[in-house]
Amino acid sequence: MNNYTATQILETLQSGHEAICYLEDCIHRGELNLSDIIIFDNMVELLYALENATSNVSVPNRVKEIKANIMFYIEHLKQNAINENVEAFLYDFRFHVRSLFRILEFEIAYIVEDFVDKQDYPRLYPEVGIVNHGDIAALGEKAGCKVSVVLVAYNNLNYTRDCVESILMNTDNVEFELILVDNGSTDGTKEYFDSIPGAKVIHLKYNLHVVKGFNIGLMAAEGKYSAAVCNDFIFTPNWLKNLMICIESDPEIGYVSPGATFISNMQQISIPFSSKEDFQEKAREYNVSDPTKWEERVVLLPNVLCCPTALLDRIGYYDTRFFRGEFSDDDISFKIRRAGYKLVYCADTVTHHYGSLTTASDHQTNSLEEGRQTFIDKYGLDAWLDARMSAAYMRLDFSHLSSVKSILGVDVKCGATLLQIKNHIWSTYGIKPQLSICTTEQKYEADVSSISENVFLLDNLRYLPEELDGKIDLVYIEKPLDCYSDDLDTIFRNLSKIMNTNGKLIFMVNNSISIEALYEMLNSSNSIHNRKIYIRDMLYLQARTHGFEPTSFINIAPERSSESNQVVEDLAKFLTGGRELESKYLESLLHSTFGIYQMEYQATLQ
Known part of the structure; x- marks a missing residue:
C-alpha cells in the first residue's frame, strides 16, 4: 500500500457512493426504471476491484464478508426490479445495500488511513472537524419517532426471544420503533424476527460480527434517540422511560445506560430473584427515576447504548477498527465525550444480563488483548489503566x-x-x-x-x-x-x-x-x-x-x-x-x- 494506491481506492469508493446517491435520488423522485439496473452490474465490478485492492493488507478487516452481503442483496434488488416488487426493492435498497456500502466505506477508509490526508475525506473520517451540537439537536427534532430500539442477535434464539418479549412487554410508555438485526444466524432467528409485527428487520446473509452488526441497525434508526441492545439482556418496567428522563434532563448529556445484574465498570446492581417473573416484579419496584442515582462517567459499558441518533451518525457509530468488538465500548464513550457530551450511568434502572452471548465466540480468541492494543494505538492511552x-x-x-x-x-x-x-x-x-x-x-x-x-x-x-x-x-x-x-x-x-x-x-x-x-x-x-x-x-x-x-x-x-x-x-x-x-x-x-x-x-x- 502507498499513497497513490490508497487515493485510487478512495476514488473507487467515491464512484460507488455516487451510484448509491443517484439511485436514491431516482427513488425519491419516483423516476427509477429498469434501465437503471445496469448500475448494479457496475457496482459488482467495483466491489471485486475493492476486494482485490485490499486483499493483501495486514490490518484485520471484513471486506470480504461485507462484499458478499452486498452481492447477495444486489441480486435481490435486480430480481425485485424485474418482478416489479417495489416495496421489497425499496426496503432492501435502503436498509441493506445502502447501509452495507456505507459500512464498506468505513472499513476501507480505516485500512488506508495511514496513506491519505483525512481532512480531504471528512465523510469517511468522522473524527475530522467539530461536532455541532445545534445541528444534532435540530436533526433530532425532525425524527420520525422518539426512540429506535436496535437489537442485534447471532443465534441463541431462546435468549433472543426472551429479550424481544421483555422489550415489547416493558416499553409501552415510550414511542419507539423496534429494529431487529439478524447477524447471519442459522438457528431460526431469521424466521422469528420476521414474525414480530411492526418490526423493522435486517437480515445479514453472512455474519459481520458485533461492531458492524450494530452499525447496520443504527444506520436504519429513524428515532430521535437510538437504544442499542444485545440479545443477552432482559429489560424491565420503565427501563426506557427512565433513560429518556435522564438524557432529556440536560442537552449536554449524549449517552446514558442503565445498571445490570451482571456487568463490570461499577454498573452492577444486585437484586436476588428466583424467576424471570420475580425479577420483573422486583425491577418494577426498583426502577423509579431518581436523579441522585445518576452518575457522570468517563466510560460507560453499554447495557444500552442510548444516544441521540444524529450524534451516532455524526461520529461514525462504532469504530470499525475494533475487529472483534472488544474495547469498542470504551472507544464510543471517548468519541461521544470528546464531542462535548456527558456520559451518565443511570443507577436508578436495572436490567438482567446473562453475560456476553453476543461476543462469546470472540472471547475464545485473544480478543481482549487485541482490542486493548487497538485502543492504545488509536489514543495513546490504556483504557484499563487510564480510564477506569x-x-x-x-x-x-x-x-x-x-x-x-x-x-x-x-x-x-x-x-x-x-x-x-x-x-x-x-x-x-x-x-x-x-x-x-x-x-x-x-x-x-x-x-x-x-x-x-x-x-x-x-x-x-x-x-x-x-x-x-x-x-x-x-x-x-x-x-x-x-x-x-x-x-x-x-x-x-x-x-x-x-x-x-x-x-x-x-x-x-x-x-x-x-x-x-x-x-x-x-x-x-x-x-x-x-x-x-x-x-x-x-x-x-x-x-x-x-x-x-x-x-x-x-x-x-x-x-x-x-x-x-x-x-x-x-x-x-x-x-x-x-x-x-x-x-x-x-x-x-x-x-x-x-x-x-x-x-x-x-x-x-x-
Missing part, C-alpha cells in the same frame, strides 16, 4: 465531605475516579461540586477537558494555578506522591495556599517494599529511577508543618498480576528452602506489604 476507576476508590472515606463544593483533581489520568468522588458527594449530600483539574501529563488533557472547564497543564506541583475560582474544599491527588520530582515540603506548602480552612486532602504513596517495587528494582526498571521512598512518620511531619492533620490511613492492595503472584511464590520458596509452613507465612507477609498507602488529611489552616 482506581482500586483505591472503594476504600476512600467520604464521611467528612458534606461541605465540599469545590474539588481539585491532580494527575487523575482521564478523571474516572475524580468523577466518581463527585458522584458520591452528589448522591450522599445533594451537592454537585465544581471540578478543577491539574495534570502534568499532556496525554490526558483532552479527556480531563471533557469533564471540567478548569483544566491546567503543569510541569510539576511547584506552580499550582493561581487562576482557581476561590479556594478548594477537597484536593484529590491520584498519582502517588513518591512519583513526583517535587519534595514533600514543596508539595504540602503549595497545596496549603489553595485550600480552604478545614479542607480535605487525599493522596497516595507507593509502598516501597511491595512485590512490584522489589521486582522493578531487580530488573532496573526506568519507572522507579526517580521514585522517592517515603515513610509514614516523614509524611506526617511534613504535612503537619503546613497545617494538615491526618484523619485516616488505608493500606490498599490492588489486584495483583499473575507475574507478581509468581514472584511471591518463587521468592517464598527460595527464602524458606521450600518449607511449606514458613513459605505460606512468608507469602502472607509479602502479600501484606503489597500496595499503596492512601492518606486523608484535614487542613487546619487559619
Whole structure:
C-alpha cells in the first residue's frame, strides 16, 4: 500500500457512493426504471476491484464478508426490479445495500488511513472537524419517532426471544420503533424476527460480527434517540422511560445506560430473584427515576447504548477498527465525550444480563488483548489503566465531605475516579461540586477537558494555578506522591495556599517494599529511577508543618498480576528452602506489604 494506491481506492469508493446517491435520488423522485439496473452490474465490478485492492493488507478487516452481503442483496434488488416488487426493492435498497456500502466505506477508509490526508475525506473520517451540537439537536427534532430500539442477535434464539418479549412487554410508555438485526444466524432467528409485527428487520446473509452488526441497525434508526441492545439482556418496567428522563434532563448529556445484574465498570446492581417473573416484579419496584442515582462517567459499558441518533451518525457509530468488538465500548464513550457530551450511568434502572452471548465466540480468541492494543494505538492511552476507576476508590472515606463544593483533581489520568468522588458527594449530600483539574501529563488533557472547564497543564506541583475560582474544599491527588520530582515540603506548602480552612486532602504513596517495587528494582526498571521512598512518620511531619492533620490511613492492595503472584511464590520458596509452613507465612507477609498507602488529611489552616 502507498499513497497513490490508497487515493485510487478512495476514488473507487467515491464512484460507488455516487451510484448509491443517484439511485436514491431516482427513488425519491419516483423516476427509477429498469434501465437503471445496469448500475448494479457496475457496482459488482467495483466491489471485486475493492476486494482485490485490499486483499493483501495486514490490518484485520471484513471486506470480504461485507462484499458478499452486498452481492447477495444486489441480486435481490435486480430480481425485485424485474418482478416489479417495489416495496421489497425499496426496503432492501435502503436498509441493506445502502447501509452495507456505507459500512464498506468505513472499513476501507480505516485500512488506508495511514496513506491519505483525512481532512480531504471528512465523510469517511468522522473524527475530522467539530461536532455541532445545534445541528444534532435540530436533526433530532425532525425524527420520525422518539426512540429506535436496535437489537442485534447471532443465534441463541431462546435468549433472543426472551429479550424481544421483555422489550415489547416493558416499553409501552415510550414511542419507539423496534429494529431487529439478524447477524447471519442459522438457528431460526431469521424466521422469528420476521414474525414480530411492526418490526423493522435486517437480515445479514453472512455474519459481520458485533461492531458492524450494530452499525447496520443504527444506520436504519429513524428515532430521535437510538437504544442499542444485545440479545443477552432482559429489560424491565420503565427501563426506557427512565433513560429518556435522564438524557432529556440536560442537552449536554449524549449517552446514558442503565445498571445490570451482571456487568463490570461499577454498573452492577444486585437484586436476588428466583424467576424471570420475580425479577420483573422486583425491577418494577426498583426502577423509579431518581436523579441522585445518576452518575457522570468517563466510560460507560453499554447495557444500552442510548444516544441521540444524529450524534451516532455524526461520529461514525462504532469504530470499525475494533475487529472483534472488544474495547469498542470504551472507544464510543471517548468519541461521544470528546464531542462535548456527558456520559451518565443511570443507577436508578436495572436490567438482567446473562453475560456476553453476543461476543462469546470472540472471547475464545485473544480478543481482549487485541482490542486493548487497538485502543492504545488509536489514543495513546490504556483504557484499563487510564480510564477506569482506581482500586483505591472503594476504600476512600467520604464521611467528612458534606461541605465540599469545590474539588481539585491532580494527575487523575482521564478523571474516572475524580468523577466518581463527585458522584458520591452528589448522591450522599445533594451537592454537585465544581471540578478543577491539574495534570502534568499532556496525554490526558483532552479527556480531563471533557469533564471540567478548569483544566491546567503543569510541569510539576511547584506552580499550582493561581487562576482557581476561590479556594478548594477537597484536593484529590491520584498519582502517588513518591512519583513526583517535587519534595514533600514543596508539595504540602503549595497545596496549603489553595485550600480552604478545614479542607480535605487525599493522596497516595507507593509502598516501597511491595512485590512490584522489589521486582522493578531487580530488573532496573526506568519507572522507579526517580521514585522517592517515603515513610509514614516523614509524611506526617511534613504535612503537619503546613497545617494538615491526618484523619485516616488505608493500606490498599490492588489486584495483583499473575507475574507478581509468581514472584511471591518463587521468592517464598527460595527464602524458606521450600518449607511449606514458613513459605505460606512468608507469602502472607509479602502479600501484606503489597500496595499503596492512601492518606486523608484535614487542613487546619487559619
